Amino acid sequence: MQRQLIQTASIWRDGVDLPTYSPLTTDLRVAVAVVGAGIAGLSTAYQLAKRGFQVAVLDDGPIGGGDTGNTTAQVTCMLDKGYAETEQLRGADGARLTAESHMAAIDTIERIVRDEAIACDLARMDGYFFLAPGDELRTLTDERDASQRAGLRDVALLSSGVTLGNVRLSSALRFPRQAHFHPLKYLVGLCRAIEGMGGQIFCGTHITRVNAEAIVTLETTDGPAIRADTVVLATHMPINDALGYSLRIFPALTYVIGLHIPTGSLPNFLAFDTADPYHYVRIQAAADHDVLIVGGEDHKTGQADDMDARYQRLAQWARAQFPMAGEVLYRWSGEVANSFDGLALIGPDLVSPNVYVITGQTGIGMTHSTIGSMIVADQIAGTANPWAELYAPARATGRGLGQVVSEGLNVLSQYTELLKGGDVASATEIPAGSGAVVGWGPTKVAAYRDDRGVLHRRSALCTHLGCVVAWNDSAKTWDCPCHGSRFDSYGTVINGPAPSDLSPAEE
Numbered sequence: 029m030q031r032q033l034i035q036t037a038s039i040w041r042d043g044v045d046l047p048t049y050s051p052l053t054t055d056l057r058v059a060v061a062v063v064g065a066g067i068a069g070l071s072t073a074y075q076l077a078k079r080g081f082q083v084a085v086l087d088d089g090p091i092g093g094g095d096t097g098n099t100t101a102q103v104t105c106m107l108d109k110g111y112a113e114t115e116q117l118r119g120a121d122g123a124r125l126t127a128e129s130h131m132a133a134i135d136t137i138e139r140i141v142r143d144e145a146i147a148c149d150l151a152r153m154d155g156y157f158f159l160a161p162g163d164e165l166r167t168l169t170d171e172r173d174a175s176q177r178a179g180l181r182d183v184a185l186l187s188s189g190v191t192l193g194n195v196r197l198s199s200a201l202r203f204p205r206q207a208h209f210h211p212l213k214y215l216v217g218l219c220r221a222i223e224g225m226g227g228q229i230f231c232g233t234h235i236t237r238v239n240a241e242a243i244v245t246l247e248t249t250d251g252p253a254i255r256a257d258t259v260v261l262a263t264h265m266p267i268n269d270a271l272g273y274s275l276r277i278f279p280a281l282t283y284v285i286g287l288h289i290p291t292g293s294l295p296n297f298l299a300f301d302t303a304d305p306y307h308y309v310r311i312q313a314a315a316d317h318d319v320l321i322v323g324g325e326d327h328k329t330g331q332a333d334d335m336d337a338r339y340q341r342l343a344q345w346a347r348a349q350f351p352m353a354g355e356v357l358y359r360w361s362g363e364v365a366n367s368f369d370g371l372a373l374i375g376p377d378l379v380s381p382n383v384y385v386i387t388g389q390t391g392i393g394m395t396h397s398t399i400g401s402m403i404v405a406d407q408i409a410g411t412a413n414p415w416a417e418l419y420a421p422a423r424a425t426g427r428g429l430g431q432v433v434s435e436g437l438n439v440l441s442q443y444t445e446l447l448k449g450g451d452v453a454s455a456t457e458i459p460a461g462s463g464a465v466v467g468w469g470p471t472k473v474a475a476y477r478d479d480r481g482v483l484h485r486r487s488a489l490c491t492h493l494g495c496v497v498a499w500n501d502s503a504k505t506w507d508c509p510c511h512g513s514r515f516d517s518y519g520t521v522i523n524g525p526a527p528s529d530l531s532p533a534e535e
């Protein structure tokens with residue numbers, strides 16, 4: 029059966045029954061307020077409730093409405109930067125603690141799924157790290173040796189290639205006991221467990237300000253305030269930029285397609301390759317077929333306008349590797365928060381010690397978010413955690429300084445947009461269902477014409493630090509090229525660090 033329409037939302041949003049929660053309507057006093065109802069926030073609320081804390085979770089959107097719903101949900105210890113580079117950046121002890129914490133996160137997810145009886149398709153499997161064309165086998169042997177030094181002694185080199193079903197693939201490292209799951213079904217189970225322990229969840233509640241004193245006050249758009257002994261910001265990018273997180277985290281957009289394959293034509297597996305940017309692959313079962321999920325083609329947020337070509341290249345790559353891959357059923361994009369050393373930033377904000385952050389989860393957000401929940405819950409409970417120092421938000425950049433400098437220069441270059449003209453000379457050139465930047469300098473306008481032809485105008489200056497946003501015609505969003513804030517077509521903020529919506533445009 030041929031499907032006519034490609035789904036432009038992620039496969040996880042197809043048919044899942046997510047719980048809904050009302051906005052906060054009155055002031056609230058709670059022990060711990062967690063901002064963000066994705067995997068980081070809900071995992072943290074779960075860990076805290078387990079430790080006996082009174083928790084409330086707040087989100088401006090629905091459950092899993094952010095990038096947890098756009099991930100491919102590999103639950104893995106296979107790092108974006110690999111163990112060889114992590115050893116260089118963080119030393120032998122750092123690499124060992126990184127491996128230990130990620131394997132513990134996989135075990136923790138498995139335990140929560142079992143204890144809470146969460147039906148989220150969790151499965152264990154091998155993960156593969158493939159050699160991309162043109163790369164040398166040395167890349168794999170170096171990574172194998174570093175992985176084993178980090179404690180992953182079962183990592184093996186398959187130098188003559190890997191066979192998956194009828195497909196023969198290139199040389200690879202095999203990482204045993206990795207996993208994948210359905211991320212939104214997992215969140216459903218976490219919500220149920222949190223409520224079962226007396227936790228509260230509020231959606232449609234946008235936090236506008238974090239006033240950190242002995243008691244932290246969270247202000248909201250609609251008026252009610254939350255007072256908490258401790259606050260955890262699990263919002264992809266922190267909404268308080270107190271430590272200059274935007275100088276340490278470098279957002280990128282990544283693209284994903286889901287292709288039809290016959291049921292059982294490939295075994296369950298997950299994989300990454302050594303290309304830069306890398307490809308990533310997994311399988312998800314559907315009713316009468318399987319879906320081959322392939323991602324990659326990353327670029328810095330707000331700094332590309334060839335999204336259709338990126339989706340096409342992904343499909344070409346997938347069919348070259350996996351000849352049974354048929355039509356594209358799904359395509360979507362998500363934002364990845366990369367950090368200067370490839371590890372998440374987790375722990376207390378030093379400016380506000382009773383405010384905690386979980387951010388910079390890189391391309392393996394399921395494990396990084398789970399590690400974040402374990403560290404932060406321990407820290408709030410006053411329990412020592414062996415990984416806290418490794419992931420501390422204020423850690424020295426060390427050998428990651430070079431990336432911080434080059435990313436900073438990239439940001440500065442984006443401000444030259446203020447000296448240029450817009451994308452089009454007049455809003456009359458904007459077709460229905462599309463957007464463009466119009467005008468000059470600081471009066472530039474982000475103009476969106478909806479499907480009925482009505483024009484919506486907002487200031488094109490990002491409410492974080494004033495960069496000019498760029499129209500993303502694939503996702504129908506305004507993306508900031510400086511630190512990755514994203515706004516919907518009408519200028520409502522989706523991802524920080526921007527604290528608020530795009531301002532009304534001057535007439």
Ligand code: FES
Pocket residue numbers: 274490491492493494495508509510511512513524525526
């Ligand atoms: S995200 Fe920093 S200026 Fe837009």
